[in-house]
Amino acid sequence: MQTFEKTITVTKTDLDQLNHVNNVRYVQWVQDIAESHWLKNVTKDILDNFFWVLLSHHIEYKNQAVLGDVLQLKTYVSKSEGITSTRYVEITNKNTGKIIVVSETKWCFMNATTKRPTRITPEVSTLFD
Template identity: 60%
Template sequence: MQVYENFITVSDSDLDSLNHVNNVRYVQWVNDIAKEHWQKNATPNMLKDHFWVMINHCIEYKSSALLNDQVKLKTFVIKSEGVTSTRVVEMYNEKNEKLIARSETNWCFMNSQTKKPTRITQEVIDLFK
């Protein structure tokens, strides 16, 4: 399983009224890193012909991220079959390696022309092995 990583430094705009990262921001980060991973691995034709949409999302919050924390995001695909794929995103405090949040998200593979779900090919599955 291929793991993709990126880092984010928490800014003022990420915070809620409790001065913790807002839950909505975590969902945005899940979406962003999934998109980055797809764009990094996919061929130009794959990017032109297909896209992904989030169909359901479960996130567990384990600890808080605060202003100026460096957050390490790790993502990997655990299952792909038919038209759906399941991706995990883990977020860690880079300083102490403490798990902040873990999400499991199901995505649907879409045809860019028809805007309809399409079967995930072996070529696409192999991008994330």
């Protein structure tokens, strides 16, 4: 299983009125790292012919993050079968090692021409092995 990681630093625009990272920002980061991982691995041909839509999103908030915290985002695809794929994302405080957020999302593979769900091709499923 291939993991993809990136590091971000919490900025003022990430904060809510309590000066903690806004919950909506975590959801955005989960989507952003999934997209970055997809774009890093995908070929132009696949990108032109397929896309993903989100079916479900489960997120658990374990600890808070505040201005200046350095966060490590890590993601991997835990399962792909039929027309769906399950992706796991973990966000940790890089300095303390504390888990901030864990997320599991389920995505549906779509045909760009028909705009309908389609079986995940072997070529796509091997992108994340």
